[in-house]
Amino acid sequence: MKKRRVLVMGSAILLAFLFSIWLNQPDLDLDPIAPANLASATTEQVRAGEYLVRAGNCAGCHSASGGAPFAGGKAIETPFGAVYSSNLTPHDDTGLGRWTDADFYRAMRHGRSKDDRWLSPTFPYTSYTNLTRADSDAMFAWLRALPPVDQAQPPPTLRPPYELQIATRVWRALYFRPAKDADIAAMDRGQYLVEGLGHCAACHTARGALGGPRSANAWMGGEIIGLGWDALPLAGIVDTGDFSDLELASLLKTGVNSRQAVSGPMAEVVFHSLQHLKDDDIAAIVSYLRRLPKAEAPAAPKVPQVSADERAALRKRGAVVYGEHCADCHGDDGEGQIRKYPALAGSRLVTAASATNALRLTLDGGFPPSTDGNPFPYGMPPFSHQLSRPDIAAVLTYIRSEWGNDAPAVSVVEVERR
């Protein structure tokens, strides 16, 4: 009896030991971080840092609406509860005031805070790990030049056990490998911007049940958890007509091109970040997107099935609704108007497997971003209080199946769920 207990205890200890080695594996082969450079930053560094902070859209999370810029406090909703962004201003007690450039680089590269805490992966260090030390130092130099704001980071409101450091540890063991110096050095500019600073994968690669990126679906878009929007696939965009290099570059830089406009969270990315990038960098991004290998599309969310008869009835009613409310701007043939109203015929957004984005836009409307290239965009009216739910289902079914579009019908139940 006693022997058996010793055996059980012994194997439990051995398992825990192996588990901790497994958990710590990614951290055992880290490249060492060079010590802090305490000399004051050069003007060039600060200027470069401003550009990089924009390219990384740090403000997207670290500036709360109506709050002081970069003072954090914005709630980031996850399926596990909310995490609040940290204060990046150089305040000694609540911001980065006591941090060094080495601390900052370690946070970016390894996802660890100055006090050794494992940072929540809502901070996309899975991408930022690809940053160079020089860029990280420049970003840090620019942040140091901000006015310090005294605003403590609110504690996360995660459900147990996700608030525990061990949960983050397990997540990291599953999903995070710090980049190697050699891998970073081998990246071209486009890859560096897309896979590093731009952290495009945060939305454009679907996440699994534990909130980790699903590598089988890399770059194929899918639901952006917590936002109620879908990201479109970035892989497999074929270089033709609407998706030529010039059209894609215009979409990223100005928010619109001949036949498309960005909307929802991507409108914010263009507004806060991409419109400020140099043309060379935009071109590098487009060129890298072309090289992304197509993967398996993530499973579309389950929606109520629509019978052939229901579909025909929805299409018939949809044609009437379209003529009354949509055709003025989007055209009788869904052709849109160049740089004003997006085309619906052949639109990736309209024909996506999931109707989420088309439904959101129809219900809530919205504007493409104001950018230097398109300062006064044309907006889409909200139809949530103008059209009945059945009429919205009808018109969506119609635009998803007309003019050569071929996407599943949208049921009234799916609209009512919103």
Add this chain to the structure above:
Amino acid sequence: MPAPDHPASPARLSLAVLLISLFFAAPVAAQEAVADMADRLKACAACHGDEGRTVGDTYYPSIAGKPARYLYAQLENFRDGRRQHTVMAAMLRTLSDRYLGEIARYYAAQPHAKQPVFEGATPEQLAIGERLTVAGDASRNIPPCMDCHGEALTGVQPSIPGLRGLPTRYLDAQISAWKQGQRRAATPDCMGKIARSLTAAEITAISAWLASRPYAEDAKPADSLPGELPIDCGGVLP
């Protein structure tokens, strides 16, 4: 007789000239007007009506003819979270200050809506509403509405809005929002201070009285205040 909406009518032209000249003094940069604004702003027309005019039984306020600086401040407040409205915040999230200035300028230049008077007020509400609006209540530090919003309550250029021609539900909701801290203006927030001194019944009475008064078709915001501001207001520019 020229059609009232004829773009080249002399009245329209002088109004435009007046507004443009006012704009040179306003912080919203005066530049050549952006073409095609009605088409660009179809999203706004869905609730606020063509050219910003809503009439009759609706919650959405008519925004045509309101002072430009006031409209600009509200657009900014919605975008930056000082005023709460989910749809407005989502609409404005990615619009630049410059575009907000153009939007404010466009709606300020439109003739205001002709509103039917509200007929649902009780005599008691009308009495309370009139007393507070015209005389205020010095014992509670509530100044008369007219001291700030103009003798005709049609607003004062460039930043104080008119209180006429607005749905009673909207007026009631806004003053209540101020009372509860859901709507804020730049500090010192004078309207917040006043609204907190009012009871819910008084707010309803004031809203009912304001919406019950006939509203002259040619009413415009006054060019200047009747006297000194009776209270410090961060949102009011000289």
